[in-house]
Amino acid sequence: MKKTLKVSIVLAVAVVFLAGAFLTSRRGDGKIADGTYKVTNSDAYPGACIVVRGNELQFYNIDLNALYQKYQRETYDEWKKRGVGAKLTEEQIEQYSDLNEMYVSNAWYIDYNLTVTSKEGTFTNVYFCKVKDTPFGLILQYDSLHRTIQINNPDPENILIFNKAWGI
Numbered sequence: 001m002k003k004t005l006k007v008s009i010v011l012a013v014a015v016v017f018l019a020g021a022f023l024t025s026r027r028g029d030g031k032i033a034d035g036t037y038k039v040t041n042s043d044a045y046p047g048a049c050i051v052v053r054g055n056e057l058q059f060y061n062i063d064l065n066a067l068y069q070k071y072q073r074e075t076y077d078e079w080k081k082r083g084v085g086a087k088l089t090e091e092q093i094e095q096y097s098d099l100n101e102m103y104v105s106n107a108w109y110i111d112y113n114l115t116v117t118s119k120e121g122t123f124t125n126v127y128f129c130k131v132k133d134t135p136f137g138l139i140l141q142y143d144s145l146h147r148t149i150q151i152n153n154p155d156p157e158n159i160l161i162f163n164k165a166w167g168i
Helices: 002-027 063-083 090-097 099-104
Strands: 034-038 049-053 056-060 115-119 126-128 135-141 148-152 160-164
Touching: 056 090, 063 090, 063 099, 063 135, 099 135
Parallel strands: none
Antiparallel strands: 034 049, 034 160, 049 056, 115 126, 126 135, 135 148, 148 160
8 A cells, every 4th residue: 555655655756746847848848838938127117018929029018219229320330331131221221120110110020940040948938039130129138948038139128038928
């Protein structure tokens, strides 16, 4: 009787452990989980959020141009001086540097086959949501274990972190 109880307990623990390992491994499948991610570190945009549905994400209640457009234009000018990247017309520069048009007014389609170009550990993927061979666009880092999306930026003051809102 005692031996049967011990075996049952060991089997139950093993099943729970395997189920936990399976669920944890599924979180790192390379895709951003659907849901609403609310900003955690912005006094300027306390209501900002990202909504992810399938292969699309869209920002709300934030001015991405105010945060990132100037830096991206400066980076493009530097690339142009060095002869790196795509040669763009002024109209293309205006279009590609309008981050609000790309990510706030419209949803950005994530082609997971092309966009995921860097895996930064077991649960972290980096998505280069950029326009062609230019510095325009965003680099998003998704931590599937903690369910956070971070906008990567060289300026530490402009790195925003969004946490998944549970139940949404």
